[in-house]
Amino acid sequence: MSATVLHRPGDSPVHRLPPEVKVVGAFAAVLCVVATPREAFWAFGLHLVVLLAVWAVVRVPLGWYARRALIEVPFVLLAFVLPFTGGAPRTDVLGVSVSVDGALAGWNILAKGTLGVLVSLTLAATTHPRDLVVGLQRLRAPRLLTTIASLMLRYAEVIAAEARRMRTARVCRGHDPRFLWQAAATARGIGVLFLRSYERGERVHLAMLARGWTGAMPVPPSPGAGPWRWLAGVTPALVTALVCGTALWTT
Known part of the structure; x- marks a missing residue:
């Protein structure tokens, strides 16, 4: 959820x-x-x-x-x-x-x-x-915590969409996740998803550094x-x- x-x-x-x-x-x-x-x-x-x-x-x-x-x-x-x-x-x-x-x-x-x-x-x-x-951020929470939470919210839907595409590809190739003996294939899919997410995170981090990332998310102005x-x-x-x-x- x-x-x-x-x-x-x-x-x-x-x-x-x-x-x-x-x-x-x-x-x-x-x-x-x-x-x-x-x-x-x-x-x-x-x-x-x-x-x-x-x-x-x-x-x-x-x-x-x-x-x-x-x-x-x-x-x-x-x-x-x-x-x-x-x-x-x-x-x-x-x-x-x-x-x-x-x-x-x-x-x-x-x-x-x-x-x-x-x-x-x-x-x-x-x-x-x-x-x-x-x-x-306005309550002066630790910067690392707010940065991780912000990036997690931004890319949670991206990872979920990637998982849905991988599941569709497995089903098109005859995979049926309802059967217990296909649990190994599901576990391998989770491992692949982890690797893809890790690689995506590295690419995103390099792109952020190239655009002048300073290590903190900007705080919107507030009166x-x-x-x-x-x-x-x-x-x-x-x-x-x-x-x-x-x-x-x-x-």
């Missing part, structure tokens, strides 16, 4: 926020969710209410989030296994013996993992991948987000931090 597929163009107030504001808001919200004590069940409900309020402004269908949140299914399965594999103390739930610590650990994974995934999906849905890189846009963008994160602080104080 590419980052471009996750983006949903729109004209909501969240879409129009500067990317650096959304990156800081999402990062702070996830940190507050992770810091919330697992015993504070009410706090996670309030975190979800804050997220639903943001979704109401974003106007992205709930089904869109639900389909893409399936990426956390392995962690959900782990969360459901822990109550049965944990140690003492144990209690009976509907006639089934479950571990108290295992149940809390499973709830912790399920609640925090789900909210983290949903916050990340909200950021991806409202921010184009190129804008995410620009936001990281700055302004205090009011910063306040509007981080308000959900501030509410999440207030809920987290209250939960830490009362637990």
Whole structure:
């Protein structure tokens, strides 16, 4: 699933926020969710209410989030296994013996993992991948990190198109990837794709050096987000931090 597929163009107030504001808001919200004590069940409900309020402004269908949140299914399965594999103390739930610590650990994974995934999906849905890189540059992220991310976004579709052409060529020559005994041919194709990608990367790097590459991607000029846009963008994160602080104080 590419980052471009996750983006949903729109004209909501969240879409129009500067990317650096959304990156800081999402990062702070996830940190507050992770810091919330697992015993504070009410706090996670309030975190979800804050997220639903943001979704109401974003106007992205709930089904869109639900389909893409399936990426956390392995962690959900782990969360459901822990109550049965944990140690003492144990209690009976509907006639089934479950571990108290295992149940809390499973709830912790399920609640925090789900909210983290949903916050990340909200950021991806409202921010184009190129804008995410620009936001990281404005936040003074490491130059090497932003350069790698920018080049990856630029050439991910190129590599995917190359893989599709190679697969079409194999199918035209009688290759059927549905059969297990043709896995060796598929593995060789992946190796060839890696070599082609490596060679393409070298050619692109030489071309960039020939055109005066200095080692850093240019940052588009920006007038700055302004205090009011910063306040509007981080308000959900501030509410999440207030809920987290209250939960830490009362637990």
